[in-house]
Amino acid sequence: MSLKKIRKQLAILLLLSVNLTVCAHEGMWMLGRLNKQTTQSMKELGLKLPADKLYHPNKATLKDAVVSFGGFCSGVVVSTDGLVFTNHHCGFGAIQQHSTVQKDYLKDGFVARSKEEELPNPELYVRFLIRTEDVTQRVLGSVSPNMSEADRRSVIDSVMLAIQEEVHTKDSSVVGVVDAYYGGNEFWLSVYRDFNDVRLVFSPPSFIGKFGWDTDNWMWPRHTGDFSVFRIYADKNNQPADYSPDNVPYKPQYVAPISTQGYQEGSFCMTLGYPGSTERYLSSFGVQEMVEGMNQAMIDVRGVKQAIWKREMNKRQDIRIKYASKYDESTNYWKNSIGTNKAIKDLKVLEKKREMESSLKQWIQQAPGADSLSIQLLSTLELNYKNRKQTNRAMAYLGESFMNGPELVQLALEILNFDFEAEEKVVVSKIKDIMEKYANLDLDIDKEVFTAMLREYPQHVDSVYLPEMYNTIAKEYGGDYKVYVDSLYARSEITSPRGLQRFFERDTTYNLMDDPAISLGIDLIVKYFEMNQSINEASQNIEKGERLYNAAIRRMYADRNFYPDANSTMRLSFGTVKGYSPMDGVDYSYYTTAKGILEKARTHHPDPDFALGANLISLLKEQNYGKYADEKGEMKVCFISDNDITGGSSGSAMFNAKGELLGLAFDGNWEAMSGDILFEPKLQRCVGVDIRYILFVIDKYANASNLIQELQPSLK
Structure with a gap:
């Protein structure tokens, strides 16, 4: 090897070590x-x-x-x-x-x-940890290199579930949970006891x-x-x-x-x-998507919702108590998103990530036996993030505006996902949880939030991402969001526990699936599913690419002390x-x-x-x-x-x-x-x-x- 080439590789290694060195105080260690x-x-x-x-x-x-x-x-x-x-x-x-x-x-x-x-x-x-165990070999033993990402995930999920069930079968007082580490390159079993x-x-x-x-x-x-x-x-x-x-x-x-x-x-x-x-091991493309998508959606949408909640909490003591916990949780992550986006910009996090990736790309190109998949890893990741950018961002806004916006919609989605065939203890617990949500719900506030969300969502996404209810509002309610919301809440039986009660009592005059709030929930799920399906291929490629990216870094620095x-x-x-x-x-x-x-x-x-x-x-x-x-x-x-x-x-x-x-x-x-x-x-x-x-x-x-x-x- 020429002296010039040796110097070049040493320079790359030095730059990478600067970017990837783990500070003595950094790390959340297993x-x-x-x-x-x-x-x-x-x-x-x-x-x-x-x-x-x-x-x-x-x-x-x-x-x-x-x-x-x-x-x-x-x-x-x-x-x-x-x-x-x-x-x-x-x-x-x-x-x-x-x-x-x-x-x-x-x-x-x-x-x-x-x-x-x-x-x-x-x-x-509360949950106590009893022990941990490396089960990587067993989980990945059923995976083959030529599997699609969907098949790989399905096989891994089934093995993880089997390991968890074995733990509980052996000792019914404990819970086994298998988690992925290092982007899905390792798997560990944690055994817990819950009180x-x-x-x-x-x-x-x-x-x-x-x-x-x-x-x-x-x-x-x-x-x-x-x-x-x-x-x-x-x-x-x-x-x-x-x-x-x-x-x-x-x-x-x-x-x-x-x-x-x-x-x-x-x-x-x-x-x-x-x-x-x-x-910590996410690519710069993933970080940018986070900044422009989920974080920004949380900042824009929650700010509107929280302003309505706070105004009403300041007016009435009963509302302050009802809304205290959900307001606290919502504002915590809202302010976190604001601070995160600001720090990413101020501390030039994206620039640091890109600098490291540029050096990593050079290293891969010069590594002995590097194949085309490895050499094109970063460019492929970039392309797939680009392919899902707009839809992924719209999904973030849809989730924040409606799935996590009006509480009536949240109740509808929870009811739709209710497992009536679960064991009695689980059913009773879920019913109590729903009843607690009703106890802390003020319909007038929720209607105002819903109306505000309907106005906010179209300001951030292309019209192709509008759910069907926007056509209904335009055709049947003259584009008046408030009139639509008032009508929806007036016609729905699940604005109170009455609809659930009628369903449980098998009231033949009431079909839960025909309830307008439930129908709206279904429409939103369908829209979200359609959006998700349209970027499914890109998302699977990203999942695989991020896993390979994580593995490449660890393989390159096999002697480095990496934490997951x-x-x-x-x-x-x-x-x-x-x-x-x-x-x-x-x-x-x-x-x-x-x-x-x-x-x-x-x-x-x-x-x-x-x-x-x-x-x-x-x-x-x-x-x-x-x-x-x-x-x-x-x-x-x-x-x-x-x-x-x-x-x-x-x-x-x-x-x-x-x-x-x-x-x-x-x-x-x-x-x-x-x-x-x-x-x-x-x-x-x-x-x-x-x-x-x-x-x-x-x-x-x-x-x-x-x-x-x-x-x-x-x-x-």
Whole structure:
């Protein structure tokens, strides 16, 4: 090989290594496959625990104190009687369900002074990880290279299902779930045990648990006491059981010890939880599609819907309570999309991806034995994304405008997908879920939302993507969206549970499928299906191309320590407590104090997002923090680390080097909202609420001495 060619290849390798190097603090690592390189990095940062104290399939370890909370958040067990700490926003839905105008637990908080006062939540569960197992060989053993992508997916799905059923058949108390990793190049089995009796124990008032509300969401500095407390119940044999007054507090295998010693900048910190999803290995074409499609659709459409909700929530207390949880969830992802698109632009994420892909393409072309498929990988991906661009974008707007827009449409779709042949327990649960949606629905608000969605959708898509109802509105209602919506709601029986009741009672005068809302749901499904089918070939090619792209990167760097994208399975991330500088002349400290709560309340007065209760103001002014103060006598409220987290990590335990609980992760920071796509070590931070502030609120504010006594054995 000529010297010139060697130099060229070395230059390419150097550029790739710059773009693909994994920072020591980057990564959401699988506990079941921690290698020496990862554990060594953790030890160098200060970890005192051996790896087998973090995870072991047959012994109680730190992972046995961490739970998936409801399938959408994380939590940590902190007492021998099954107390679980999670975020306030994770428990928000449960708190809202128990709230009324007379007993407004969202606004005023909730304290169970005894176990008898704890509130059941039939739809809530927690999940413990028992073990993980690599099943890649078995799953891919039935796949052949010449299979179509659809056939490949079908075969893989059937093998995954078989593995899951085998687990449950062997032990009916556990659940087996097989997940794809590395773009579908690896498959791992996770075995879980679920507990379905989870009761609300403590919730701070919203001026603590939601202090700053939407204004501060995704921001630093932060002063939010984002925590709530639940308890796991089991049967008398300590096994999972549905809610029963006879159930007893669960006796966990492992209880997370709690540290009141705090941290310093540079202190080791690790999180354990269930992060939702990241796209670190997604091509630049996929990132661009995300920015212009789903993210932009969420920004445009949810902004309209939320404005209507918020206006009405501000007018009436009953509406504020009914809409609190769904508004909170909707705005969280809406603001996330705004921040993500902004960060992708500001941090030049697409440019960095494209630069790497250009170098990768050169490397592939010069790799020995490279075939035409490999050489054309990136150009083929680009072409297929281009082929589905407009339709995929329209599907995003259709989903946000209607499938996730008016609640009447959501109810119609849920009823259409209802499995009446499922086991009785599942049917009862789904009916309760639907009834809860009816209880939190205001028809006048929903009609206004529907009318607004009908106006909004055509502004973003070509007329070819308009559902049939637009022709109906034009021909039968003179193009008047409001008149159409009023007529639809007046004629439909499913605007209340009455239609379902008539269906269940087999009322011969009522055909559910003829209900206009159900018919509309069917029309929307048909339209969505037609759009999806029109890009089916491109989508299958993209799925295959992204998998091959992922595999090519890993094959090229076989000695590199790659972590898989988050996929709602348990992960560990590690780093240090650390401040950051988001821009020239601005340096953010690694913690905030109670002093900042009072400062923000004064600065933002009379903004209700920062309004405080008189009793908290008095308590903070006294500065009587007792044993919860730091070495300076201050009360730390929140802190940040450079741990790698994402959505679903909310409620994750933040541990020190000894595996003691420092706090709960609850947010990321605005400047690095593109972190799900590209980790930004200088900017990306995990925001956590300090465990000492949590204990202070429980003890000094709420005077819940029963909980403090229960936690006493865990305090270090």
